[in-house]
Amino acid sequence: MTTGDGVAIVGAGIVGTALAFRLAERGEAVTLFDAGAPGTLGPSRGNAGHIAASDIFPLSHPGIALEALGMLANPNGPLKIDPRYLPTLAPWLATFLRTGSGERFEAATRAISLLCDGTVAATERLFADAGIANCLRRVPALYVYDSAGSLDAAGAGWRRKAAAGHPSTLVDQDQLRELEPALSHAFAGGVLSHHWGQVSDPKAVVDGLYDAARGHGAAFRQARVEAIVPSETGVTVREEGRDQRFARVVVAAGVRSGDFAARLGEKLPVTAEGGYNVTYPSPFIAVNHPLVFADHGMVSTSLRPGLRIGGWAEYAGPDASFRPAYHDRIARIAKRFFPRLDQRDQIRWAGRRPSMPDSTPVISRSTVDPRLFYATGHGHYGLTWSARTAEIMTALMDGDEAAAAPFSIRRFNR
Incomplete structure (x- = not known):
């Protein structure tokens, strides 16, 4: 068993790499986990390349x-x-x-609007800071x-x-x-x-954010994560026979995020x-x-x-x-x-x-353990919302619960 006090991010797509860069940039010890090379297994490399800031309505x-x-x-x-x-x-x-319809539609629209408002500017900031403004x-x-x-x-x-x-x-x-x-x-x-x-190449964006995160000291483990296990001394990430203990863990594992939540006793309908x-x-x-x-x-x-x-x-x-x-x-x-x-x-x-059924991602602290977080469920808008998600998640990890309230997993676990 190795120990550590850094942050693990499970999932190296556009959301995971954007967050990894923002956390590493401010001095966090970050380790990214993914079964494949960054941006290769999920939808990040194959999306349309749009930053769709005006898409404020849920699909339903x-x-x-x-x-x-x-x-x-x-x-x-x-x-x-x-x-x-x-x-x-x-x-x-x-x-x-x-x-x-009704208030559910309006609530989803309000939450999505918080992500969309200023998302082009947020993406410009993220890319400029990561050295991929072009x-x-x-x-x-x-x-x-x-x-x-x-x-x-x-x-x-x-x-x-x-x-x-x-x-x-x-x-x-x-x-x-x-x-x-x-x-x-x-x-x-x-x-x-x-x-x-519009981006020039979605895969190049993931690669650029990953390289920028590595430039600030982030590590990468290409391995399939089998379990996330909280304990009194940290949160263990178990992958292919190896355990690593972290102070905090973020699940950004795309379609597999719900599996991790279910094993932890939470409902995440992705x-x-x-x-x-x-x-x-x-x-x-x-x-x-x-x-x-x-x-x-x-x-x-x-x-x-x-x-x-x-x-x-x-x-x-x-x-x-x-x-x-x-x-x-x-x-x-x-x-x-x-x-x-x-x-x-x-x-x-x-x-x-x-x-997600309400078209609203989960950017949230876990209800099971305060050292666990989720950044998942972005549907068609992972690229569009990745910069804003990183901003909201870093604020939440700093204790600003209000910043992430509209995206809480609690809406499915009441």
Whole structure:
């Protein structure tokens, strides 16, 4: 048994590496644990690269149940649920549906807004301090809509976002063609969302934060953590036959975070949400904005590795096999979006996002032991919220309980 008084972070994705850097920067002795190299096993390396500061609403909303049925009936729809997984998913789905209206919806919106407000500036600070400022640029996102009806239906949401301090500009069909000439002319119009940013390469961001953390003395153990065991003298991280004792431990283990919580006697309803994308290294078209295809649950971004197109939400369990047919469908849809897209040498990726039923991450002290913390459940927004999560978690670890109150695990353990 080795002993120590530092901080262990279980999970070396975008959230774990951002926190590791911020803690190491201020002199904490930090050890990162992950079964793979930083940013490789979870969704961090394969995300769309957006800093989506204006996305302040939970995914569940009034009318979501009927919308979901339509999505499930459409082979090219953005929602997939494996029927064999449905009994396991049912409690999560029930909470998800309850979030879609009334005070639950408003509470989730308030919490998410705390993360979104200032998140582009927080990300700029984080990247500058870590020496990777060149990985980020401020750029509006362009939401595109298939029809005038769907664009009109989205108007109330955009007006509420504007009232909350996230301005946008309506774009007609002619302006859409000027902004993005490579797009299909089938889209009816769009909305420019001005509070947005984009990274050049999501994997390079994780690598840069990891290198910056190492530069401040952080250590890394590439090993699968088997258990986290509190005791009177510290919190033990047990991995592959080796025990290390720490003063504090943060669980940032993505879809596996719920397993650790369950073993500790806590409820953490994080589920694995599969996502798919295809990257085209030589697309031979120019895409000028981060694009959101609002009626398809898909996004597109011009990144350093190429033009990335993907999205969707698949619920099949953390160990389910990914489906190559979904990549085939995304590739066909991509050609409809961009008729002149060169689809040669495409790179296909799939991963599982750690999603919460109320779309609100858990950034929290454990209810079981005050030396245990959680930073997980960011769903589609791990990159977007990583800088703010690091700020909130460091404040919480310094004793500022109010800073993290809206994200407490207690909301599931009452």
